[in-house]
Amino acid sequence: MVEPAMWEIIGLTVRLAAFTTVALLVLGTPLAWWLARTNAWYKEIVGALVALPIVLPPTVLGFYLLVAMSPTSPLTQILGGRGLAFSFEGLVVGSVIYSLPFVVNPIRNAFEAIGTRPLEVAATLRASPLDTFFTVAVPLASPGFLTGAVLGFAHTIGEFGVVLMIGGSIPGETKVLSIAIFDYVETLQWDKAHLLSAGMLVFSFLVIFLMMLIEKRLGGRLAR
Amino acid sequence: MITARFAAALGSFRLDAGFEIPGSGVTALFGPSGCGKTTVLRCMAGLARLADGYLAINGEVWQDGRTFTPPHRRPIGYVFQEASLFPHMSVRDNLLYGFKRAKADRPAVAFDDVVDLLGIGRLFDRPPMLLSGGERQRVAIGRALLSQPRLLLMDEPLSALDRFSKDDILPYLERLHGALSIPVVYVSHDITEVERLADTLVLMKDGKVQAAGPLQDVLADPALPLARMPQAATVFAARVETVDAAYGLTEVTVPGGRLLVPGDLGARGTTRRVRVLASDVSLGRQAPVDTTILNALPAVILAGEATTDHQMTVFLALGADGQGARLLARISRKSWDTLGFAPGDAVVARVKGMALTDQASPAPAPA
Numbered sequence: 001m002v003e004p005a006m007w008e009i010i011g012l013t014v015r016l017a018a019f020t021t022v023a024l025l026v027l028g029t030p031l032a033w034w035l036a037r038t039n040a041w042y043k044e045i046v047g048a049l050v051a052l053p054i055v056l057p058p059t060v061l062g063f064y065l066l067v068a069m070s071p072t073s074p075l076t077q078i079l080g081g082r083g084l085a086f087s088f089e090g091l092v093v094g095s096v097i098y099s100l101p102f103v104v105n106p107i108r109n110a111f112e113a114i115g116t117r118p119l120e121v122a123a124t125l126r127a128s129p130l131d132t133f134f135t136v137a138v139p140l141a142s143p144g145f146l147t148g149a150v151l152g153f154a155h156t157i158g159e160f161g162v163v164l165m166i167g168g169s170i171p172g173e174t175k176v177l178s179i180a181i182f183d184y185v186e187t188l189q190w191d192k193a194h195l196l197s198a199g200m201l202v203f204s205f206l207v208i209f210l211m212m213l214i215e216k217r218l219g220g221r222l223a224r
Numbered sequence: 225m226i227t228a229r230f231a232a233a234l235g236s237f238r239l240d241a242g243f244e245i246p247g248s249g250v251t252a253l254f255g256p257s258g259c260g261k262t263t264v265l266r267c268m269a270g271l272a273r274l275a276d277g278y279l280a281i282n283g284e285v286w287q288d289g290r291t292f293t294p295p296h297r298r299p300i301g302y303v304f305q306e307a308s309l310f311p312h313m314s315v316r317d318n319l320l321y322g323f324k325r326a327k328a329d330r331p332a333v334a335f336d337d338v339v340d341l342l343g344i345g346r347l348f349d350r351p352p353m354l355l356s357g358g359e360r361q362r363v364a365i366g367r368a369l370l371s372q373p374r375l376l377l378m379d380e381p382l383s384a385l386d387r388f389s390k391d392d393i394l395p396y397l398e399r400l401h402g403a404l405s406i407p408v409v410y411v412s413h414d415i416t417e418v419e420r421l422a423d424t425l426v427l428m429k430d431g432k433v434q435a436a437g438p439l440q441d442v443l444a445d446p447a448l449p450l451a452r453m454p455q456a457a458t459v460f461a462a463r464v465e466t467v468d469a470a471y472g473l474t475e476v477t478v479p480g481g482r483l484l485v486p487g488d489l490g491a492r493g494t495t496r497r498v499r500v501l502a503s504d505v506s507l508g509r510q511a512p513v514d515t516t517i518l519n520a521l522p523a524v525i526l527a528g529e530a531t532t533d534h535q536m537t538v539f540l541a542l543g544a545d546g547q548g549a550r551l552l553a554r555i556s557r558k559s560w561d562t563l564g565f566a567p568g569d570a571v572v573a574r575v576k577g578m579a580l581t582d583q584a585s586p587a588p589a590p591a
Contacts, residue, residue, distance in 0.1 A: 117304065117306075117308050118308065118310060120271050120295070120302075120304075121302070121304065121308050121310070122296075122321070123270075123271070123294070123295040123296045124269055124271070124295055124296075124300060124301065124302035124322075124368070124371070125296075125321050125322030125325060125367065125368075125371045126296050126297075126322055126325035126326055126371055127296055127321070127325055128296050129296075131296075131325075132296075135321075136310060139312045140310075140311070140312055142312075
């Protein structure tokens with residue numbers, strides 16, 4: 001029932017989400033830490049920029065990304081490469097920006113919830129700031145990391161507007177699930193659209209349900 | 225020797241506190257809430273940094289001008305008001321956190337000793353969440369000690385506990401005092417804790433140091449408010465001389481006199497701490513005859529001051545020559561006037577009751 005073309009779509013979508021999530025955790029963690037701890041006056045400006053994709057129409061974000069990624073754009077010239085538009089790498093970059101708030105905000109909130117006390121305790125016990133970060137801050141913020149990773153992954157899976165603008169619909173390269181559903185509907189292949197949509201529905205429910213379970217368990221363990 | 229000075233304007237509050245205290249024993253930073261004592265302690269730990277600060281511990285400068293050793297490079301232990309155990313670690317891992325990181329130094333504080341001293345061995349595998357308040361604070365104290373501190377800082381470690389847990393922990397703190405040579409700076413607003421634990425007292429008010437010195441001297445200083453408190457008391461280091469088993473009394477020497485204290489206080493030469501409330505001391509011109517009060521000590525009046533309209537606080541020095549320890553007496557103004565007391569007079573101080581500070585309740589007076 002699920003034909004090879006569909007598996008390719010699903011595989012590509014999962015790969016995109018996985019790459020994006022890893023990249024987001026690597027980039028988002030220091031950003032979240034900085035946002036949680038700094039007293040810089042421009043802190044909330046950065047915070048607002050990070051949160052912007054929540055309210056910005058995906059097509060607007062996609063449009064600017066398309067302009068920036070075109071082969072002739074100044075950015076591409078500076079990077080000295082081919083334009084990232086209509087490529088898998090381009091999709092990863094776009095997804096990272098698009099899903100940034102869904103990863104950074106939960107982690108930032110988790111860092112803020114720790115407060116300064118455990119960090120001070122660690123310092124008085126001879127732990128350097130980096131040591132404290134990995135042995136105290138990250139474990140205590142683990143529910144935030146989990147929430148962030150799950151949200152980032154799921155949000156990337158469901159992404160449509162940005163992908164449409166910068167990815168097009170190249171099979172095996174940029175044709176992800178949401179685009180495929182759209183194509184199937186356009187070409188009146190309703191049964192296939194049904195199949196993928198129902199799959200997404202179940203997937204989304206499981207993601208949210210799992211997240212709530214995990215948060216409940218971790219939250220109970222770390223309560224003081 | 226510990227030399228500290230911290231100054232800053234913190235909003236409308238002006239902190240300007242400087243003191244010099246011995247590099248051993250327990251020093252209490254004592255004062256009302258909001259007097260800046262916790263800020264001073266945080267500065268000593270390096271958790272707060274005031275631009276205008278100086279701190280040297282036994283010759284090692286931790287802060288001076290642009291010199292500032294960050295907290296994780298200071299060999300300190302810090303006990304916070306709340307135990308603040310790491311909730312994601314077991315009791316054992318909490319204890320080992322600082323111990324492992326201090327490995328570079330020679331472990332002067334052995335793991336098993338601390339565990340025994342604080343009685344926390346049976347808590348090892350429990351998550352901190354399942355401990356009582358008193359147990360948590362004991363683990364926190366152990367955790368701080370195991371980081372091999374050369375200075376132990378304690379910020380009102382008992383104030384978040386109920387009466388029961390406090391009584392549970394105080395004996396452990398006293399044992400620490402006896403067992404370890406680490407200097408301790410102890411912030412408190414509870415004078416009974418201070419009388420029990422401290423050797424040196426730094427009295428703070430409104431961000432300033434009012435007085436700093438040996439506990440006995442500061443408690444009985446006429447220039448300071450402590451002697452005017454309703455519960456004013458003096459504290460002596462008492463050395464055990466002889467135990468009279470037949471009468472159940474121990475004779476101890478205090479600077480400038482001898483006292484009989486009920487009970488067996490231990491071997492000859494043991495030092496115990498005796499606390500005498502000002503209201504338990506009465507004065508006479510002559511040695512008492514026909515009285516059940518056993519303790520009558522020659523003393524010299526240093527000063528007398530009206531504490532209320534009808535009550536006097538008398539500052540005394542023990543010994544016929546007035547060279548001994550300070551003692552406070554709370555008497556009526558009528559007695560003061562009737563007997564015609566004046567500074568310089570030789571008197572006999574009758575001590576109706578006294579308490580060993582390491583006993584939960586005051587011992588009845590030997591009468």
